[in-house]
Amino acid sequence: MATVGGTVNHTGVGGLTVGGGYGWLTPQYGLVIDILEEAELVTASGNILTCNETENTNLFWGAGHNFGPVTSFTLKVFPRPNPIWSGLLVYPPPLLTPLFDAAAKWAETASADESTIIFMACPPPAFTPRLVIIPFYNGSAEEAKK
DSSP states (O other): BBBOOOSSSSSSSHHHTOOOOOOOOOOHHGGGGGGGGEEEEEEEEEEEEEEESSHHHHHHHHHHHHHSSSEEEOOOOOOSSSOEEOOOEEGGGGHHHHHHHHHHHTTTTTTTTTEEEEEEOTTTTTTTEEEEEEEEEOHHHHHHHH
């Protein structure tokens, strides 16, 4: 089982959820905020409120922010019958145009089971500019290798 999680390791569940929350499983299930079932919030006066589709709905459906810290989140989970395939691909800057051309062509036919993040970084050991790709595939090993 899995839920929609973020694409970086430094954003906590709270920030991810109340900020909308894009993740690898978003193409299939929506943003994290779309799969939120319940949240517990502590108001400035110290009241602990359960917010969901039937209780404190004005807070649950986004009446604003800064009403107090959210101390717990309940998110929907979904079956994950296959392993997740990913990795890290690193290319030199002169490949920027061919890489983006290939990504644009791939994006035209990509399914909800595949995604990627492309960014520029200066990874070790050389710490020189590079194009970095994190591919994602949710399916069988055979399909992922294609």
